[in-house]
Amino acid sequence: MKPKIDKRIRILNAAVTIFAKKGFYNSKVADIAKKAGVADGTIYLYFKNKDEILIMIFEEEMEKVIAEVKAEVFSENDILDNIRKFILAHLTFVKKNPRLAQVFQLELRQSNKFIKEYTGTRLQEYLNIISDIIHDGQQQGVLNPALHPGLVKRALFGALDEVATHWILSKNVKYNLDESAEQLIQIFINGLRISPNGHV
Amino acid sequence: MKPKIDKRIRILNAAVTIFAKKGFYNSKVADIAKKAGVADGTIYLYFKNKDEILIMIFEEEMEKVIAEVKAEVFSENDILDNIRKFILAHLTFVKKNPRLAQVFQLELRQSNKFIKEYTGTRLQEYLNIISDIIHDGQQQGVLNPALHPGLVKRALFGALDEVATHWILSKNVKYNLDESAEQLIQIFINGLRISPNGHV
Amino acid sequence: MKPKIDKRIRILNAAVTIFAKKGFYNSKVADIAKKAGVADGTIYLYFKNKDEILIMIFEEEMEKVIAEVKAEVFSENDILDNIRKFILAHLTFVKKNPRLAQVFQLELRQSNKFIKEYTGTRLQEYLNIISDIIHDGQQQGVLNPALHPGLVKRALFGALDEVATHWILSKNVKYNLDESAEQLIQIFINGLRISPNGHV
Amino acid sequence: MKPKIDKRIRILNAAVTIFAKKGFYNSKVADIAKKAGVADGTIYLYFKNKDEILIMIFEEEMEKVIAEVKAEVFSENDILDNIRKFILAHLTFVKKNPRLAQVFQLELRQSNKFIKEYTGTRLQEYLNIISDIIHDGQQQGVLNPALHPGLVKRALFGALDEVATHWILSKNVKYNLDESAEQLIQIFINGLRISPNGHV
DNA sequence: AATGAATGAGTCTTCATTCAT
DNA sequence: TATGAATGAAGACTCATTCAT
Numbered sequence: 044m045k046p047k048i049d050k051r052i053r054i055l056n057a058a059v060t061i062f063a064k065k066g067f068y069n070s071k072v073a074d075i076a077k078k079a080g081v082a083d084g085t086i087y088l089y090f091k092n093k094d095e096i097l098i099m100i101f102e103e104e105m106e107k108v109i110a111e112v113k114a115e116v117f118s119e120n121d122i123l124d125n126i127r128k129f130i131l132a133h134l135t136f137v138k139k140n141p142r143l144a145q146v147f148q149l150e151l152r153q154s155n156k157f158i159k160e161y162t163g164t165r166l167q168e169y170l171n172i173i174s175d176i177i178h179d180g181q182q183q184g185v186l187n188p189a190l191h192p193g194l195v196k197r198a199l200f201g202a203l204d205e206v207a208t209h210w211i212l213s214k215n216v217k218y219n220l221d222e223s224a225e226q227l228i229q230i231f232i233n234g235l236r237i238s239p240n241g242h243v
Numbered sequence: 244m245k246p247k248i249d250k251r252i253r254i255l256n257a258a259v260t261i262f263a264k265k266g267f268y269n270s271k272v273a274d275i276a277k278k279a280g281v282a283d284g285t286i287y288l289y290f291k292n293k294d295e296i297l298i299m300i301f302e303e304e305m306e307k308v309i310a311e312v313k314a315e316v317f318s319e320n321d322i323l324d325n326i327r328k329f330i331l332a333h334l335t336f337v338k339k340n341p342r343l344a345q346v347f348q349l350e351l352r353q354s355n356k357f358i359k360e361y362t363g364t365r366l367q368e369y370l371n372i373i374s375d376i377i378h379d380g381q382q383q384g385v386l387n388p389a390l391h392p393g394l395v396k397r398a399l400f401g402a403l404d405e406v407a408t409h410w411i412l413s414k415n416v417k418y419n420l421d422e423s424a425e426q427l428i429q430i431f432i433n434g435l436r437i438s439p440n441g442h443v
Numbered sequence: 444m445k446p447k448i449d450k451r452i453r454i455l456n457a458a459v460t461i462f463a464k465k466g467f468y469n470s471k472v473a474d475i476a477k478k479a480g481v482a483d484g485t486i487y488l489y490f491k492n493k494d495e496i497l498i499m500i501f502e503e504e505m506e507k508v509i510a511e512v513k514a515e516v517f518s519e520n521d522i523l524d525n526i527r528k529f530i531l532a533h534l535t536f537v538k539k540n541p542r543l544a545q546v547f548q549l550e551l552r553q554s555n556k557f558i559k560e561y562t563g564t565r566l567q568e569y570l571n572i573i574s575d576i577i578h579d580g581q582q583q584g585v586l587n588p589a590l591h592p593g594l595v596k597r598a599l600f601g602a603l604d605e606v607a608t609h610w611i612l613s614k615n616v617k618y619n620l621d622e623s624a625e626q627l628i629q630i631f632i633n634g635l636r637i638s639p640n641g642h643v
Numbered sequence: 644m645k646p647k648i649d650k651r652i653r654i655l656n657a658a659v660t661i662f663a664k665k666g667f668y669n670s671k672v673a674d675i676a677k678k679a680g681v682a683d684g685t686i687y688l689y690f691k692n693k694d695e696i697l698i699m700i701f702e703e704e705m706e707k708v709i710a711e712v713k714a715e716v717f718s719e720n721d722i723l724d725n726i727r728k729f730i731l732a733h734l735t736f737v738k739k740n741p742r743l744a745q746v747f748q749l750e751l752r753q754s755n756k757f758i759k760e761y762t763g764t765r766l767q768e769y770l771n772i773i774s775d776i777i778h779d780g781q782q783q784g785v786l787n788p789a790l791h792p793g794l795v796k797r798a799l800f801g802a803l804d805e806v807a808t809h810w811i812l813s814k815n816v817k818y819n820l821d822e823s824a825e826q827l828i829q830i831f832i833n834g835l836r837i838s839p840n841g842h843v
Numbered sequence: 844a845a846t847g848a849a850t851g852a853g854t855c856t857t858c859a860t861t862c863a864t
Numbered sequence: 865t866a867t868g869a870a871t872g873a874a875g876a877c878t879c880a881t882t883c884a885t
Binding site for chain 2: 844845846847848
């Protein structure tokens, strides 16, 4: 028997595997329990319900991602490079964690509770990495001061998210995620920097 | 009793109302039937299953949207203006059809069948409006020829989609959708046009 | 396939059998459905939940019992004879319908909903047969006018109920229900009539 | 921490409180443990299962009640007065211990094990107080010798029980328990004594 | 085409009880 | 004795879908 501390993590890992393979709605709590090597009821000692497992996967993985991305992105102070790093980090995560990405891109959105009740800070915190960069860039006179960081963060996140979802759904074949990253970098850096062409 | 030809449309209209109010999973086929004034079983004369109602709402509304957007966007041949028009048209649709937008932005994504099996042409057709503009713009020497239209269409669509979803979820209060449109126009036009700054 | 009108009754009959055999809490809805020859879900077209089946058995059988007892008891106007008839009718019902009596005496009391939420009129109506007799008897100067009919009805019902329960639990062997009836008749008639001995 | 000997009693007291507040089926063993300040598992060192807690509450309280009632009732040898004292004692107990009475009158009957398996001596012993009085009364020539003490004990107990249950369920408001006691005394004393009227 | 009564598959969750410590 | 984390059996109910009329 593994030590207690493991059990919660074993459940979360099992859930990622099961959710990725069968989808959230087709995954039975009993499947997860079996995979994790615990009794069905044990899951409810650690999680309030099935939706909460999904949300916790998100919360805990995002926590790691946020720490990594922040370390990566804010290591230097070159704004344009930070944007580049953020985009690369996002898509690299997807590429390196396809199973987890599948859960984030597809399964999570099928949980009513996640979509309509989750107002967790993790997603905000992640999005705020972007708006912080934008804000800094505007103060440094590098980025277009007319843009709202709050809008930009959604625009960039939405673009990354859609590209990631398509990559997942294409079963990772048709699509070169690295090249996509480079193209998004071009679009957003040119889109956000102070434009010598004047406004459109 | 209205003429037969109406019945299909009455069902679809009822479904939009019910889905928007209760969400896809909490809407019962019996609710839709009642609202539409038909028997439960009648719905299955017109639609294969509950998911198909959702997909048909999408298909038929998208058909209209595509026609409108195409007429609007391709009326002239000024590429930058076409991009502007597309972005405005997308967000204006959301603003004018909040109930339908709620179904598109939130409920549709909760249908396993839509997410994982729908490969309908309507969404492609809509996205291709963007890639067609991009392609034209590149041929006219206005837009950055290094960008893949297929990537750009997802980036722009993702950005619009995320902004729209946030607007829906914020219950339309905090957010000025017109200003968001203007900002997205700036970002994407600057992001896509031939850049006098050289590449990053 | 039997006609529709039968289905509700088939379910109720099946439920009496199953409840009497296994007890309320150990009876599965699926058992009742199977015995009744209907699908599990069909039961929920006729009854809100499992407790309601039990309550409906009570309601509908009591309706019959009340009609019979009233016809029997009020056929003449001899008060003492009416009391006698009521007591006999109650215990005769128990003796002739042991399965139903088991449900009434034992299973019904195990349903939280019946005990704590049921305020149905049938039980009141049955009890009021007694208080009506008492009231009449007091007006005729036959019964002790100092007694509250509302108290008497509970005292007599309680006595009958306890005797019946004991008979059910003894599996009908040790106990002569007819003799018990005669004894209760003696006790209550002497207890209720105007006492030449004066009050205690 | 209180001394060990206390623990059993603390559990029983906690159980009375919890059962009275939530009902037997809605009370969780964990609730009782918490209220008693012991671990869940500890309860099973003192009681075989949840039903046994209920039965033990009954057993132990009945033991006290029996002792009290016997002392009270048999202090003199006036049969009619003894009947009076028994009835008063029963209803006075209910009035003074409403929480315990609620458990006895309502919750106890919802335990399958109590209803169908309990053949404990305490209830018999309590009932036998009545039949002993009756027997004595018959030997003294005061009570009707035709009545079976075993029937009378159930009749009187049933009457008291029903009156008590109604009082509990009426939330003690509509009902004057003292007056009820007086009326039951009249009914039963006249019902049981040797009748100068002859038999009915 | 239309009805709507009937079907029956499908599963999350609770909680009394156990047992390793 | 005591703990409390872990167990796992157990089942009512919903609702999309069917089909006899």
